[in-house]
Amino acid sequence: MDLQQIGVHHPKIKQLRSIQKNTAPNPKKLFIAEGLWAHNLLLNTDTHIDSFFWCPEAAYGNEAVKRSEEIAARAGRAYQISDKTLARISERDRPDGLISIAQLPLWDPIDVRFDRSALVMVADGMEIPGNLGTLVRTLDACNADCLVLTNRRTRLTHPKVFRASQGMILTMPVVEFDQPEDAVAWLQRNSFDVYLADANNAKNYRNYRYADRRTAFVLGSERYGIPKPWYEAGCESVSVPMLGSADSLNVSISAAVLLFEARAQKDHW
Amino acid sequence: MDLQQIGVHHPKIKQLRSIQKNTAPNPKKLFIAEGLWAHNLLLNTDTHIDSFFWCPEAAYGNEAVKRSEEIAARAGRAYQISDKTLARISERDRPDGLISIAQLPLWDPIDVRFDRSALVMVADGMEIPGNLGTLVRTLDACNADCLVLTNRRTRLTHPKVFRASQGMILTMPVVEFDQPEDAVAWLQRNSFDVYLADANNAKNYRNYRYADRRTAFVLGSERYGIPKPWYEAGCESVSVPMLGSADSLNVSISAAVLLFEARAQKDHW
Numbered sequence A, B: 001m002d003l004q005q006i007g008v009h010h011p012k013i014k015q016l017r018s019i020q021k022n023t024a025p026n027p028k029k030l031f032i033a034e035g036l037w038a039h040n041l042l043l044n045t046d047t048h049i050d051s052f053f054w055c056p057e058a059a060y061g062n063e064a065v066k067r068s069e070e071i072a073a074r075a076g077r078a079y080q081i082s083d084k085t086l087a088r089i090s091e092r093d094r095p096d097g098l099i100s101i102a103q104l105p106l107w108d109p110i111d112v113r114f115d116r117s118a119l120v121m122v123a124d125g126m127e128i129p130g131n132l133g134t135l136v137r138t139l140d141a142c143n144a145d146c147l148v149l150t151n152r153r154t155r156l157t158h159p160k161v162f163r164a165s166q167g168m169i170l171t172m173p174v175v176e177f178d179q180p181e182d183a184v185a186w187l188q189r190n191s192f193d194v195y196l197a198d199a200n201n202a203k204n205y206r207n208y209r210y211a212d213r214r215t216a217f218v219l220g221s222e223r224y225g226i227p228k229p230w231y232e233a234g235c236e237s238v239s240v241p242m243l244g245s246a247d248s249l250n251v252s253i254s255a256a257v258l259l260f261e262a263r264a265q266k267d268h269w
Helices: A011-023 A038-046 A062-074 A082-087 A128-140 A160-165 A178-187 A228-232 A252-264 B011-021 B034-046 B064-074 B083-089 B129-141 B159-164 B180-189 B226-231 B251-264
Strands: A030-034 A050-053 A077-080 A098-103 A119-124 A146-150 A175-179 A192-197 A213-220 A236-239 B031-035 B048-054 B079-080 B098-103 B118-122 B146-150 B174-177 B190-199 B214-219 B237-239
Touching: A011 A030, A011 A082, A011 A098, A030 A038, A038 A062, A038 A098, A038 A175, A050 A062, A050 A082, A062 A098, A062 B190, A082 A119, A119 A178, A119 A252, A128 A146, A128 B251, A146 A178, A146 B118, A175 A178, A178 A228, A178 B098, A192 A228, A192 A252, A213 A252, A213 B159, A213 B237, A252 B129, A252 B251, B011 B031, B011 B048, B011 B098, B011 B226, B031 B034, B031 B159, B034 B064, B048 B064, B048 B083, B064 B098, B079 B083, B083 B190, B118 B129, B118 B180, B118 B251, B129 B159, B129 B190, B129 B251, B146 B180, B146 B251, B180 B226, B190 B226, B214 B251
Parallel strands: A050 A077, A119 A146, A119 A213, A146 A175, A192 A213, A192 A236, B048 B079, B118 B146, B118 B214, B146 B174, B190 B214, B190 B237
Antiparallel strands: A030 A098, A050 A098, B031 B098, B048 B098
């Protein structure tokens, strides 16, 4: 491959480092994909690759070389970089020569279509990127239709979201609403039964019927729970009983228990 | 309080640092508890506190001072340390003056008693301390009887186990067997139905009956799965279906789905 060689002062490298720093606004949802595993995921999905940076000296084997050609062919721009430049931009202990600026899919709520037994998770105010990523991976596993974010406090482009989701953030639809009220209205328009995951005095999650109807669960933030507008909208409350001495369940764990119960009922397991 | 003042060269401080380094054998299961939250947990359980180190200058408020007296009264030894010494031994950004060497409870398999509908989780070869801690927290939440470890690869005394378990490692019984065969024999002697959590072609976890009998699930390691001796013992296999495109579910998530299904059946939710 004959690629333009660039160094640390090139504007595209500066853009990459700015995305890594995660401080400037990022409306196009650009994220950094690094390494062979992540690049295989990019190739297996129709992710838009904005720019690809290739460092042949750092590559481990033939697979990396082969993939680099496929990625360069698909990327909007492709550059060659030196070992030294790679060391400056890599966030891994042992970089393997493949690093890209790619774009998360942008989902508009009006583009998401639901069948009559759809399954959706809402996360309101979730703060920990790893929890968000794990949630996306669980949504993928139980074949949910989409993730809805309200009061978003962590970026989907955070590298921990990508990692914890095992890359499923590239395929699971994610729609965002600034205000819970807008999400409520959208869910009601789409005829969803909405259940607030609330540990206090709520009805046991096994005592609802989820089959043959659309189901949305709402998870609150790790610290503050579910904000008022959700309660004011007259949603049901649901709880996963905590039988032990700890006062709460990891939010990813509650989500998994709720989602798999709904899936099991919907699919008549 | 009038406590002996000691510095970084005192043998007990050296012992504390050696436990933190986590390289020497640790047969008494000593671990480091740091901060007000952890010390409240020590006081609320009957955890043996080997040594307590108190740095009054670093304390944030009256609660810390009050707790320090209760802990000093219960600890085998109690010392005062300077701000400087605390800074050398603390693993927190903002230490709050309370740090102890404490002992995890030591459980002997023959001391664990089961009722006729007991629920147990076996983790074989689990490598990631955070996963082990989350598992303990989930076991607490679903009122499981104990955690069984075989081919243990991570220490229960790792600070991430304590944190991720929310301190439940102090109360959830944990028994260990070097060989899976010994765990199988113990489970069979105690009349457990043993189910291997296996993603490949196993029967759906909803298609077994767990009520009114003793249930043990076996989780394999994140990398290698469940080793052969478990299969050779003629255990059943069980799976949580993965309906998406990711090839595996986070091990803590599978565990939660299995455990809550068994608990729901046993308690007739």
